[in-house]
Amino acid sequence: MTQAPVVKNGKVISINYVLRNSGGEQIDQSEKNEPFTYLHGASQIVKGLEQGISDLKVGDKKKVVVSPKDGYGEVNPKLKLTLKRDAFPDDVKLEAGMQFEADSSNDGNPMVFTITDVKGDDITIDGNHPLAGETLHFEIEVVGVRDATADEKQHGHAHGAGGHNH
Numbered sequence: 001m002t003q004a005p006v007v008k009n010g011k012v013i014s015i016n017y018v019l020r021n022s023g024g025e026q027i028d029q030s031e032k033n034e035p036f037t038y039l040h041g042a043s044q045i046v047k048g049l050e051q052g053i054s055d056l057k058v059g060d061k062k063k064v065v066v067s068p069k070d071g072y073g074e075v076n077p078k079l080k081l082t083l084k085r086d087a088f089p090d091d092v093k094l095e096a097g098m099q100f101e102a103d104s105s106n107d108g109n110p111m112v113f114t115i116t117d118v119k120g121d122d123i124t125i126d127g128n129h130p131l132a133g134e135t136l137h138f139e140i141e142v143v144g145v146r147d148a149t150a151d152e153k154q155h156g157h158a159h160g161a162g163g164h165n166h
């Protein structure tokens, strides 16, 4: 009897998933005919989900509940700021809901801020991830496990259908 492949670090995993918040509202899901594909153990997905999928086999279905700590973090009030209009480019019309990138001081990754309010010269922004503070309720199904290529291991992400495109 052949064993179904097991989810382990360094494998490329394909999953179908539905993500809901604690209120049962659907936030996200994988594409209908294209499972989400990622490199396991490379922090491509939130920690709690990665841990929940570890050691599953192809065909396994599971509900994985991820606390904010192991998901997108708690809401950080310090990332909610009000700036003056002149901190932004002149030629852009600023509206609530707009997102833009800013350099972050600590890890070198650009941070995504969302404008949450525009009142005259005062622009309120929020640098928290839109899902910060949310407990994430995933329903997942493992549909593929394969070895990562050398390129994928080097890049730290999966290539091909459902994965990174370049």
Ligand SMILES: [Zn+2]
Pocket: 151, 152, 155, 157, 159, 164, 166
């Ligand atoms: Zn790559």
